[in-house]
Amino acid sequence: MLLKTKxxxxxxxxxxxxxxxDFELPKNEIRGIxxxxxxxKSTFFNLVSGVYDADPxxxxxxxxxxxxxxxxxxxxxxxxxxxxxxxxxxxDMSVINNVMSGYHxxxxxxxxxxxxxxxxxxxxxxxxxxxxxxxxxFVGLADYAEMNASELSGGQRRLLVLARAIAGxxxxxxxxxxxxxxxxxxxxxxxxxxxRLKEKYGLTLIIIEHILKVVMDTCSKVTVLDHGEKIAExxxxxxxxxxxxxxxxxxxxxxxxxxxxxLDV
Amino acid sequence: xxxxxxxxxxxxxxxFIIAFFILMAIPSIFFxxxxxxxxxxxxxxNIIVAAGLNIVKGYCGQVTVGHVGLYAVGSYTAGxxxxxxxxxxxxxxxxxxxVTGLFGVAFAIPSFRLEGPYLxxxxxxxxxxxxxxIENGEFFGSTYGISSISQPxxxxxxxxxxxxxxxxxxxxxxxxxxxSFSVLRSSIGRAFMAVxxxxxxxxxxxxxxxxxxxxxxxxxxxxxxxxxxxxxxLPPGYIHPNNYTVIEMVTFLAMVVFGGLGHIxxxxxxxxxITIVYDLTRPLYEYQLFIFGLTIVxxxxxxxxGIGGFIDKYFIDRRFKKKQGVASK
Amino acid sequence: MKKxxxxxxxxxxxxxxxMSTIAQADNIKIGVSFRMLSDVGYKHGMLIEDTVKMWxxxxxxxxxxxxxxxxNDECKSEKGVANATKLAYQDKVHVIIGSSCSSVTLPMxxxxxxxxxxxxxPHSTSSKITMTGSEYIFRVPVSSRxxxxxxxxxxxxxxxxxxxxxxxxxQASMVFAKEMIKYMKDEYGVDPVxxxxxxxxxxxxxxxxxKAKAANPDVIVLSGLVDETVRMLVQSYEVGIPKSVHRxxxxxxSKVEVPTNAGKAAVGVVYSAAFAASDTRPIxxxxxxxxxxxxxxxxxxxxxxxxxxxxxxKPALExxxxxGNLAADRNAVRDSIAGIRNFTGLASGPISFCAAGSxxxxxxxxxxxxxxxxxxxKNWKTAVAGTVTxxxxxxx
Numbered sequence: 004m005l006l007k008t009k010x011x012x013x014x015x016x017x018x019x020x021x022x023x024x025d026f027e028l029p030k031n032e033i034r035g036i037x038x039x040x041x042x043x044k045s046t047f048f049n050l051v052s053g054v055y056d057a058d059p060x061x062x063x064x065x066x067x068x069x070x071x072x073x074x075x076x077x078x079x080x081x082x083x084x085x086x087x088x089x090x091x092x093x094x095d096m097s098v099i100n101n102v103m104s105g106y107h108x109x110x111x112x113x114x115x116x117x118x119x120x121x122x123x124x125x126x127x128x129x130x131x132x133x134x135x136x137x138x139x140x141f142v143g144l145a146d147y148a149e150m151n152a153s154e155l156s157g158g159q160r161r162l163l164v165l166a167r168a169i170a171g172x173x174x175x176x177x178x179x180x181x182x183x184x185x186x187x188x189x190x191x192x193x194x195x196x197x198x199r200l201k202e203k204y205g206l207t208l209i210i211i212e213h214i215l216k217v218v219m220d221t222c223s224k225v226t227v228l229d230h231g232e233k234i235a236e237x238x239x240x241x242x243x244x245x246x247x248x249x250x251x252x253x254x255x256x257x258x259x260x261x262x263x264x265x266l267d268v
Numbered sequence: 269x270x271x272x273x274x275x276x277x278x279x280x281x282x283x284f285i286i287a288f289f290i291l292m293a294i295p296s297i298f299f300x301x302x303x304x305x306x307x308x309x310x311x312x313x314n315i316i317v318a319a320g321l322n323i324v325k326g327y328c329g330q331v332t333v334g335h336v337g338l339y340a341v342g343s344y345t346a347g348x349x350x351x352x353x354x355x356x357x358x359x360x361x362x363x364x365x366x367v368t369g370l371f372g373v374a375f376a377i378p379s380f381r382l383e384g385p386y387l388x389x390x391x392x393x394x395x396x397x398x399x400x401x402i403e404n405g406e407f408f409g410s411t412y413g414i415s416s417i418s419q420p421x422x423x424x425x426x427x428x429x430x431x432x433x434x435x436x437x438x439x440x441x442x443x444x445x446x447x448s449f450s451v452l453r454s455s456i457g458r459a460f461m462a463v464x465x466x467x468x469x470x471x472x473x474x475x476x477x478x479x480x481x482x483x484x485x486x487x488x489x490x491x492x493x494x495x496x497x498x499x500x501x502l503p504p505g506y507i508h509p510n511n512y513t514v515i516e517m518v519t520f521l522a523m524v525v526f527g528g529l530g531h532i533x534x535x536x537x538x539x540x541x542i543t544i545v546y547d548l549t550r551p552l553y554e555y556q557l558f559i560f561g562l563t564i565v566x567x568x569x570x571x572x573x574g575i576g577g578f579i580d581k582y583f584i585d586r587r588f589k590k591k592q593g594v595a596s597k
Numbered sequence: 598m599k600k601x602x603x604x605x606x607x608x609x610x611x612x613x614x615x616m617s618t619i620a621q622a623d624n625i626k627i628g629v630s631f632r633m634l635s636d637v638g639y640k641h642g643m644l645i646e647d648t649v650k651m652w653x654x655x656x657x658x659x660x661x662x663x664x665x666x667x668x669n670d671e672c673k674s675e676k677g678v679a680n681a682t683k684l685a686y687q688d689k690v691h692v693i694i695g696s697s698c699s700s701v702t703l704p705m706x707x708x709x710x711x712x713x714x715x716x717x718x719p720h721s722t723s724s725k726i727t728m729t730g731s732e733y734i735f736r737v738p739v740s741s742r743x744x745x746x747x748x749x750x751x752x753x754x755x756x757x758x759x760x761x762x763x764x765x766x767x768q769a770s771m772v773f774a775k776e777m778i779k780y781m782k783d784e785y786g787v788d789p790v791x792x793x794x795x796x797x798x799x800x801x802x803x804x805x806x807x808k809a810k811a812a813n814p815d816v817i818v819l820s821g822l823v824d825e826t827v828r829m830l831v832q833s834y835e836v837g838i839p840k841s842v843h844r845x846x847x848x849x850x851s852k853v854e855v856p857t858n859a860g861k862a863a864v865g866v867v868y869s870a871a872f873a874a875s876d877t878r879p880i881x882x883x884x885x886x887x888x889x890x891x892x893x894x895x896x897x898x899x900x901x902x903x904x905x906x907x908x909x910x911k912p913a914l915e916x917x918x919x920x921g922n923l924a925a926d927r928n929a930v931r932d933s934i935a936g937i938r939n940f941t942g943l944a945s946g947p948i949s950f951c952a953a954g955s956x957x958x959x960x961x962x963x964x965x966x967x968x969x970x971x972x973x974x975k976n977w978k979t980a981v982a983g984t985v986t987x988x989x990x991x992x993x
Binding site: 052053054074075076079080084085087091092093094095096100103104105106107108110112114117118119120122124125128146149150167168170171 | 279280281446447449450451453454455456458459461462464465466468469470471472473474475476477483530584587588592
C-alpha cells in the first residue's frame with residue numbers, strides 16, 4: 004500500500020470534518036474522491052499532506068513511513084505532492100521558477116556550495132532547468148517560461164500548478180479539483196495530459212473533482228465521503244448504483260433516467 | 269558578445285574579477301577629489317545593507333523594519349572590539365558578521381508566527397531596542413559614541429583616508445554581492461521566493477518554510493553586520509547611536525523598493541541611485557525629505573517593482589515578442 | 598522629440614559648466630553644516646545667509662565676494678562627516694562653520710584636520726572636542742568644562758549640596774549632569790541624593806520626579822533638550838516638589854521655548870549660558886530687537902553665538918591675503934582666526950584664541966553667565982545672577 008489511513012479523525016470545534024476514515028491506496032491506481040460540499044474531501048487532503056494536524060488516535064502511513072502529524076515539508080520530501088483548490092501559484096515568479104521550485108527536494112547540491120558559488124552548481128542548475136523546460140513543453144507552457152505566472156490564463160495556471168506538483172517527481176500526486184472552472188475542451192485536454200503524465204512518470208493519483216464525468220472516466224476506483232465519513236468505495240459503475248451515494252448527493256432515490264441526468268454521465 | 273555572455277554565465281566569478289579591476293581603475297580616472305571616494309564608500313556600505321535586506325524582504329518577503337538595528341550591532345561589535353581590544357578591521361569584520369548573524373536568529377523567531385504589519389512592528393521594536401540599549405549603555409560609549417576607530421593596514425599601507433579606504437570597502441562590497449548572487453540564483457533563492465509567494469504551497473513542495481525564513485534572516489543580518497563593521501572603520505572612525513534610527517531604516521527600505529523588491533539587482537541599483545540623489549540634493553536641504561518621500565510614493569504608485577522590475581519587464585516582453593514573431597512566421 | 602532632448606541636455610550641460618566656472622572664480626568660500634531641522638535651526642541658517650548677503654552687498658571682503666554653502670546634518674554624525682568631507686574636498690571652502698550637536702562636531706574634527714580646513718563651532722559645548730588637539734578647530738561657545746564649575750560652585754555655595762539629577766540620553770544633557778556630579782564629588786565630596794537617566798524621547802518624568810522628591814533634595818538638576826526641560830519643569834510642580842527646592846537646567850534653558858512653554862514653572866530656574874536676552878548693553882538690546890523683528894523669536898545664546906561667530910570671522914577674513922593657493926589660504930585663515938584676541942560682542946565675556954591646538958587656546962569664551970528666570974510665559978524675563986571669567990586651563 005502506498006497510502007494508508009486508520010481511524011483518521013479531525014474535528015473543528017464540535018464539527019467532525021473527518022470521522023474515522025480508513026483509506027487504502029495501492030500503487031499505480033487512480034483514485035477519485037467525491038462527495039457533496041463540506042463532506043471533508045479537502046480536509047482529508049490537508050490531513051494527509053500535513054497542513055492540518057490530525058486528532059489523536061489517527062494514523063497515516065505513506066510509502067512505509069508513519070507521517071501522522073509530520074509537517075508538510077517532511078511529507079513533501081517523502082514524495083507526496085498535491086495541488087490546491089485555490090491553486091496557490093507563485094504569482095510573482097516566472098513560470099520556469101514556479102516549476103523549478105517544485106524540484107526543490109531533488110536539488111543535488113548543498114547549501115554551502117551554493118553560497119560559495121562553485122561551478123558545478125551552475126552546471127547542475129543548467130541540467131535542472133533543461134529538465135524543467137522539458138516538463139513545461141510537455142504541458143504546453145514552454146513559450147511562457149520567462150513570463151510571470153500572474154500573466155497566464157486560467158487554464159494555463161491549472162497546467163502550471165500540475166507541472167509544479169510533478170516537478171518533484173512524487174510517488175503520489177493528490178489533485179484538488181484540477182478541472183474546476185475549465186471549459187469542456189480544456190477539461191478534455193487536462194485529462195489527456197494527466198493520463199500521459201501518469202504513464203510517463205508512473206504516478207499514483209488521487210483526484211477530488213466535482214465534475215463527475217472526469218472521475219467516472221479516469222478513475223479506476225472511487226471513494227465517497229459524506230459528513231466526514233466514508234460511505235462507499237468501489238469502481239465507478241458500482242458507485243453509480245450505490246443507494247447511499249445517491250441519497251447523499253440528491254437526498255432521495257431516483258430511477259435510472261433521472262440519475263443519469265443528475266450525474267451527467 | 270554571445271560567447272562572452274556564455275563564459276560569464278559559466279564562471280560567474282569572472283564577472284566579479286572584471287568588475288573589480290574596473291572599480292580599481294575608476295578613482296584614478298574619474299575622481300577629482302576625496303569626497304567622491306568617501307561617497308563611494310558610503311554607496312558600497314549601503315549596497316551591502318540593501319543587498320542583504322533584499323534577501324529577507326525582497327526575496328523571502330519578510331517585512332523587517334529592524335534591520336538598522338542589525339547594522340548597529342555590526343558597527344558596535346567592531347567599535348567595541350576596537351575600543352577594548354584594539355582589534356583591526358580584519359578581526360572585527362568576521363566577528364561582527366558572526367555576532368550579527370546570531371542577532372538575526374532573534375529577529376527570525378517572530379517571523380514564524382507573525383507576518384505583514386505585525387512582523388514589521390515586532391522587528392521595529394527589536395531594532396529600536398538595540399539602539400536604545402546602546403544609547404543607554406556606558407559599555408557602548410552611550411551618547412558619546414565611539415571615536416577614532418582605527419583604519420585597517422595591509423602591505424604596510426594604512427587605509428586612513430577616504431581615497432585609500434575605497435580600496436577596502438569596494439572589494440568587501442563585491443564579495444558581498446557575489447555571495448548574494450550565488451545564494452539567490454540557486455535553489456535557495458527560489459525557495460525564498462516560494463516562501464514569500466505562498467508558504468503553504470512551498471511546504472507542499474517540500475520546502476522547509478521555517479528553516480528558510482531563518483536562513484534569510486541570518487544571511488541578511490550577516491550582510492548588515494559586514495556593512496556595519498565597514499562603516500565603523502570608515503575614516504574618521506566614529507559611530508554614534510543617532511545614525512541607526514528609523515529614518516535610516518526607511519532609507520534602506522527605500523533603496524530596496526526603488527531598486528526593485530525581489531530583483532537580484534534590486535538593492536544594488538537602489539543603493540547607488542538613492543545615495544547619489546541624496547547627495548546631489550544636499551544643498552536643497554529644506555526640500556530633501558520631501559523629494560525623498562515623493563520619490564518613494566511615486567515609485568510605489570507607478571513602478572511597483574522598482575527600476576529592476578521595469579528593466580526586466582522590458583527585456584522579457586521583447587524576448588516574448590521575438591518568439592511569437594518567429595512562431596507566426 | 599529627440600531634437601528637443603538633445604537641445605535640452607546640452608543646455609543643462611552648458612549651464613552646469615557655467616555654474617561651476619562662476620563658482621570657481623576666486624571668491625572666498627564658507628561652508629556650513631549644522632542641524633537645520635527644527636524651526637530655530639532654519640532660522641540660524643537664515644541668519645547666516647542674511648549676514649553673508651549683507652557682506653556681499655557692502656562690497657564683500659576686500660572686494661572679494663563670498664560663496665556660502667549650507668548643508669544640513671540632521672544632528673547625525675554620518676551626515677556631518679560627509680558634509681565636512683564634501684565641503685573640504687569638493688566645495689573647497691576656506692572655512693567651515695559647524696556644527697550644533699557635539700556628537701556631530703566631534704567626528705568632523707579629524708576630517709577637517711586632515712584636510713587642513715579651519716572650522717569654527719557655533720553651538721557644540723562638549724569639552725572633548727577641543728581636547729582632540731587639532732590646530733584647525735575653534736570654539737565660540739563656552740565649553741562644558743567651564744559650565745560645570747560655574748554651575749557647581751554657584752549651586753554648592755548658594756543653593757545647597759543635597760542634589761538630585763534627572764537627565765536624558767542626549768550627549769550635551771548627559772555630559773552636563775555627569776560633569777557636575779563629578780565636580781561636586783571632587784570639590785565638595787558629596788554624592789547625588791538621587792540620579793537617573795531617563796529614556797530617550799520620554800515625555801512623562803513624574804515617576805523620576807517623585808523619587809527625587811522622596812530623596813528630599815535642596816536642588817534638583819533637570820538636564821534635557823528643550824521639550825524635555827519644559828516637561829520636567831512643569832511636572833516637577835505637578836508632583837508637588839515645593840518652590841523652595843532650587844531648579845537647575847543646562848544651557849538649553851536659554852532657548853526661548855523654555856520660558857514660553859513652561860510658563861510659571863520657569864520662574865526661579867537657574868542656568869548658565871553665554872548670553873542673556875535681558876542683557877542691558879546697547880549692542881545686546883539692538884541684537885534682541887533685530888532678531889525679534891526679523892525672525893520672530895527672542896534670541897537665546899545659540900543665536901548670539903552664531904552672530905558673534907560671523908562678526909569675528911569677517912575681520913579675520915579681511916586680514917587674510919588670499920593667494921589662490923587653497924592650502925596656503927586655509928592656513929592663513931586659520932592663523933588669522935587664531936589671532937583673535939579679546940573680541941567683545943554679544944557674548945558674556947571676551948573671546949580669545951591663540952595659536953596652539955589646545956583647549957586652553959581654542960575654547961574661546963571663558964566667561965559663562967549665571968542667569969535666573971524672574972518671569973515665565975510669553976513676556977519672560979531674566980536676571981543675571983552672576984558671571985565668572987575662568988583661567989584658560991581651568992577644569993581640564
